[in-house]
Amino acid sequence: ESLVHWPTQKMNLFQSVTSALDNTLASDPTAVIFGEDVAFGGVFRCTVGLRDKYGKDRVFNTPLCEQGIVGFGIGAAVAGATAIAEIQFADYIYPAFDQIVNEAAKYRYRSGNLFDCGNLTIRAPWGCVGHGSLYHSQSPEAFFAHCPGIKVVIPRSPVQAKGLLLACIADQNPCIFFEPKILYRAAVEQVPVEPYTIPLSQAEILQEGSDVTLVAWGTQIHVMREVANMAQEKLGVSCELIDLQTILPWDTETVCKSVVKTGRLLISHEAPITGGFAAEISSTVQEECFLNLEAPISRVCGYDTPFPHIFEPFYIPDKWKCFEAIKKMINY
Amino acid sequence: MKNMLTIISNALCRITGRNVGTRAVVSRSFADFTSQATFDIKKCDVHRLEEGPPLKAELTREQGLRYYRIMQTVRRMELKADQLYKQKIIRGFCHLYDGQEACAVGIEAAINPSDHLITAYRAHGYTYTRGIAVKEILAELTGRRGGVAKGKGGSMHMYAPHFYGGNGIVGAQVPLGAGIALACQYQGNNQVCVALYGDGAANQGQLFESFNMAALWKLPCIFTCENNQYGMGTSVERASASTDYYKRGDFIPGIRVDGMDVLCVREAFKFAAEHCRSGKGPIVMELKTYRYHGHSMSDPGVSYRTREEIQEVRSKSDPITMLKERMLSNNMASVEEFKEIDIAIRKEVEEAAQYATSDPEPPLEELCNHIFSNDSPLEVRGTNPWARLKSVS
Numbered sequence: 001e002s003l004v005h006w007p008t009q010k011m012n013l014f015q016s017v018t019s020a021l022d023n024t025l026a027s028d029p030t031a032v033i034f035g036e037d038v039a040f041g042g043v044f045r046c047t048v049g050l051r052d053k054y055g056k057d058r059v060f061n062t063p064l065c066e067q068g069i070v071g072f073g074i075g076a077a078v079a080g081a082t083a084i085a086e087i088q089f090a091d092y093i094y095p096a097f098d099q100i101v102n103e104a105a106k107y108r109y110r111s112g113n114l115f116d117c118g119n120l121t122i123r124a125p126w127g128c129v130g131h132g133s134l135y136h137s138q139s140p141e142a143f144f145a146h147c148p149g150i151k152v153v154i155p156r157s158p159v160q161a162k163g164l165l166l167a168c169i170a171d172q173n174p175c176i177f178f179e180p181k182i183l184y185r186a187a188v189e190q191v192p193v194e195p196y197t198i199p200l201s202q203a204e205i206l207q208e209g210s211d212v213t214l215v216a217w218g219t220q221i222h223v224m225r226e227v228a229n230m231a232q233e234k235l236g237v238s239c240e241l242i243d244l245q246t247i248l249p250w251d252t253e254t255v256c257k258s259v260v261k262t263g264r265l266l267i268s269h270e271a272p273i274t275g276g277f278a279a280e281i282s283s284t285v286q287e288e289c290f291l292n293l294e295a296p297i298s299r300v301c302g303y304d305t306p307f308p309h310i311f312e313p314f315y316i317p318d319k320w321k322c323f324e325a326i327k328k329m330i331n332y
Numbered sequence: 333m334k335n336m337l338t339i340i341s342n343a344l345c346r347i348t349g350r351n352v353g354t355r356a357v358v359s360r361s362f363a364d365f366t367s368q369a370t371f372d373i374k375k376c377d378v379h380r381l382e383e384g385p386p387l388k389a390e391l392t393r394e395q396g397l398r399y400y401r402i403m404q405t406v407r408r409m410e411l412k413a414d415q416l417y418k419q420k421i422i423r424g425f426c427h428l429y430d431g432q433e434a435c436a437v438g439i440e441a442a443i444n445p446s447d448h449l450i451t452a453y454r455a456h457g458y459t460y461t462r463g464i465a466v467k468e469i470l471a472e473l474t475g476r477r478g479g480v481a482k483g484k485g486g487s488m489h490m491y492a493p494h495f496y497g498g499n500g501i502v503g504a505q506v507p508l509g510a511g512i513a514l515a516c517q518y519q520g521n522n523q524v525c526v527a528l529y530g531d532g533a534a535n536q537g538q539l540f541e542s543f544n545m546a547a548l549w550k551l552p553c554i555f556t557c558e559n560n561q562y563g564m565g566t567s568v569e570r571a572s573a574s575t576d577y578y579k580r581g582d583f584i585p586g587i588r589v590d591g592m593d594v595l596c597v598r599e600a601f602k603f604a605a606e607h608c609r610s611g612k613g614p615i616v617m618e619l620k621t622y623r624y625h626g627h628s629m630s631d632p633g634v635s636y637r638t639r640e641e642i643q644e645v646r647s648k649s650d651p652i653t654m655l656k657e658r659m660l661s662n663n664m665a666s667v668e669e670f671k672e673i674d675i676a677i678r679k680e681v682e683e684a685a686q687y688a689t690s691d692p693e694p695p696l697e698e699l700c701n702h703i704f705s706n707d708s709p710l711e712v713r714g715t716n717p718w719a720r721l722k723s724v725s
Contacts, residue, residue, distance in 0.1 A: 061566060061570065063572065064533060064535050064563055092501065095537070131424040134485075135488070136424075136425060306703070309475055309483070309484055310693055
């Protein structure tokens, strides 16, 4: 890959986010970062050191008001600033839902391209963390996938996170960047220090295979990697693993091409199954690749319950559930 | 007053023939203690009110001991929760209430059990004052079936009759409180609703929407801001353009109360409840209080404030100590009595912790129970037989 020869530094996910934000503040004088508690470094340490380096007028705290944060961000973006808003947990994004869906997403369209808030990027920690319970574990990407006009992006690792976040910031459309909170410390990689972007709306094939296509994003990719290994060892099944990366607009071509090759598709995500994003992928793939399918498309997702407190280990789509789904598909 | 009491006390000693000084174990009879005393309490700042709560509060011995017992139970329960969390028996998020006990106890003393109360996530104290046993609270924290919410809610979601939680999303409980007040008004039952929120939540838009509706329709809602000076790690000066939270209701009258003094809180809320019950509409209260712990168990609580500050509050304004000293200096109870209460509470909390650690977790069927209004577990779409839920396919 072209990044291979760049000077790198060992970083975990939150440090790679800090690096991306650092690069942005350095190169773009209009860039501002704001949100709850970002000034001291953020509750997940994603903005550590930035206020000291770039000043308190560029990295500042907002009061506790998500609707206000996003609305303010939209205004700042429309007026020309590169606005990077942080929502402290994706679970808290709902007061801002109206601003995102009705204002940010539709600005360019309704003004006939006269105005836009493409300079807006919203970052939020996302996904289960082992003890988050109802309001610190949610994966709301499906709610936003239903909204033309915004982009929704979810990285799986530090290298992807920095590249995708910089791509979101550079992108001329309002973007929501969900960061898997369980990976903030757990995922560590050698990340290039200089800025770089990874293209949006391009899924990445992590592992080539011939029997089953596995599609996931964020934390679930790591689960699926294990599942792919298990399938190879125990069933002799060769899996093709795809990281969707961008949820909206998603890379239909890569996924469909893969399914045409393998004939079987398993999609997995933590969010509840009904109306989860796997449903959209499943529907599109069956439209495009109907005759290529060897088995019904399988979705291994969270159950249709609120994200549970004590039942989390039973709720999440773990490797055993995915493995079982592959077995069923192979034996169909 | 004190001299007179001493004289009477001495006289009683002579009459009953007891010579208190020479006994190794002092046992004072009930008659030795003052049964009631009046205390001066701080004047409350008021907004849009002609007069505020009274400047004096009466306290009977029985009330004093009760408030002490409840506050001390909440304090010990929270400290036990701290201990269990550090032992990783409680996991997830845990927001402790120690330091703010006078608020919960004072409010409960001023309202009736049939009145309603709703608060945010720092809810363990209120769960107790609203009638739930310590063991059910601790079992909920550890996620066991004996917990008040069957182990499904955790720290932030505890409920009781006329106590609507326990709400995780900041500020979201205030419109709910206004709605509860509407129900009270509609049903004409002369009840009020106390809707609590914090200084951080005071900047949420939905609060102002609630204020407007409550004032417009004269709802019997006591909006209460528990101002513990910090919204997580942000001090009030850095978060709010105006830190006069009792004035934030603008067109709604407001009272600022010393939240560390249980008597001050009680009198203020008696006043507020009367205001609402008489049909005058909502009122905004601000309780100036302090929390000793950080925002949650993941917050050491000293990166945004000094240890000296915490120590100062502990030594000068601790609600439990204040009440105890008041009662002792007015001869309303003895040091031994307080010690006995402490021992009994320690035992209760210890047993509760035992229960919370040993009670089994809720059965797996509970995962899918009560999503909708149905008694038996719903057939939730699972994904494979491993989960023991029937798959649709």
